[in-house]
Amino acid sequence: MNSLVNIAVFGVVGAVMMAALIGLLLVIGGRGKGRGPQAVFGTVSVVLLIAVPALAAANLLGTVPEAGFGQAFLVAFGVALVIGAVNIALLPVVARRAAAAQGEELAPGLRLSPALAGGGLLVCAVLGLIGAGIGTLFG
Template structure:
């Protein structure tokens, strides 16, 4: 029954995280598309909100998994999968953001921006690190 609980945690927290990340990216696009553009403070605020999201969601997922009686490694795997879902949304939104930015600045190189396999692999390593951080914090709290 633990695996079903973990899958539900991944689905719920992953979908919520994906929606929140897409909303943050959308808001940043709206703000940066205004006449003044996004100020450095606004960009820092959006970056901080993204980092909080990428740390809080795996921690909550791992805490939920640990409180259901699962072990640390199950919590780590669940937290890593949640971060991977949010990462997938970021990768999927990258071409949209790049095209929007290219249209605003006139740079044609941005319009064809795509992540390379090494960049995607590095992102997966970051997902593992964030999953481990979330599981470790949850293990300390729970």
């Protein structure tokens, strides 16, 4: 399987799973008080953000004999980047819902800042390294 196809398939699957998870949190989070839904969401998000890039890296290493750690890292990084982009795209929806639940007004200037973009790239790179490492073990 081509690396770009690998990124597209696993990235879209991870992005859809993350969007569904965020939607579930928005529905369940509004029903009750407490940190239970947020704790479960955080745990499942971390598992998803590690497992999907690792599966993409393992798939690449299992199907392309000449692929090495560098190529596995790039695939895992690309998948993490797609999933992270969905998180950033859905951030205003989650922020509006959280502000409405607390009875506050949302600041009108909720936009992507350079710090958020840089931090997101750094997190995606770390997730890519972790995913490539796990993929190397199982690929």
